[in-house]
Amino acid sequence: MSHRTDPVFQTVDWLLGQRGGTDGPDKALSALWSKQGRNWAGGRVVLAEAGPIRYLPYEWAGVEVRGEYASAGGTAASTPLMTMLHVHADPSRAAREFEAGLARVVVAAGDPMPVSLLRDRIVVWAAVGEPDPGALSDLVDEASWRDCDAQLATAIADWRGCAPPVLVRWSPLERAVFIRDRPDGGGRYRVELDTNGHRAAETALAMSEMANAVAASGTNLELPRMIRYCPEAHALVTTELEGTSMVDLLPRLRPGGFAAVGAAIAELHRLPTIPLEGWSINVARSDLRERMLRISRAVPRLADRVAAVGELLDKGAEQLPPVMPRPIHGNLTADRVLCRTNPESGARRVAVAGRRARRSGDPHHDLGRLVAHLLLVDAVARIGERRLADRLRALLEGYQGGVGA
Structure with missing residues (x-):
């Protein structure tokens, strides 16, 4: 095949x-x-x-x-x-x-x-x-969305003054994401619809808990802030994170920026949240085997090479020491890490998007996934092996400093 x-x-x-x-x-x-x-x-x-x-x-x-x-x-x-x-x-x-x-x-x-x-x-x-959320009838009935919209107008002072919603992501029968620009350039709201009510409610709870933990910690880490959850429409409204992704910044982001990202990830792993979903090396190995099998089926000439890589990963996994589970992102990639400079203090702010559930596991999973994605991005950006190595070293040093703080 x-x-x-x-x-x-x-x-x-x-x-x-x-x-x-x-x-x-x-x-x-x-x-x-x-x-x-x-x-x-x-x-x-x-x-x-x-x-x-x-x-x-x-x-x-x-x-x-x-x-x-x-x-x-x-x-x-x-x-x-x-x-x-x-x-x-x-x-x-x-x-x-x-x-x-x-x-x-x-x-x-x-x-x-x-x-x-x-x-x-x-x-x-x-x-x-340009549909509004109520127009996607595969996800929500229009009456439920209208009720939700009325609640949002009551709870959010500038809701009615926002620009019309823009559909940016849509998985029919599953979920969709809309963005609304706030008046006078005051940022954006993000509206998520989810047909799975249990998953939507858990996401709302997890995001609220994590945002509160970050606010209490006083760190430079930013996570989306939950504004409102409408259970009837399974609609979650949050702030949209600001900044430029590491993918776009890679050619010009200096080691200091990478160190700030590492420190922010350490702060994420130190959040006092109660994880519900567990992650383990065995879960990752099972997922990886499935992906490698698909590669072999699609491109048979790579099958032997893929199998050899799988054996190396299995041997390495068996040698990993046990690690105390900590709150992790679980799907951390360079496009989910946003960087910007605070205009008041000049401090570099790091925002992390895409953490929608309370997961626990080995913190090295986040670091390894991020580094692997940066290496993949560099295959296109090509900033140079030595420059990238210096920046990845700064990332890990920043993380180590944050863990030891």
């Missing part, structure tokens, strides 16, 4: 290669929508900018593609369009997702369905225009 015989890979290749072609997804979706909605008859879908791709060989792929919808005859301005394309190796799984979508979505009279099925294995989700 290889990606050349993988129906998922082949379908994604068709999706991305045939956009705008005579047999592409643009034409297929245009024809489907013209049949479904009288208000859309004769219109044209144009899929343009492809976003992130998640690919599980011989199983599933998710592709975000932004574009626009042009009405028939060009009589009206084009409407922005975000589509999430889910490609299934098994057509029956595509059918089940499509049916689940049909059971959840609400459609205005004369409009096409926001979920469609193409070529038996492609589920197409579409968000048209």
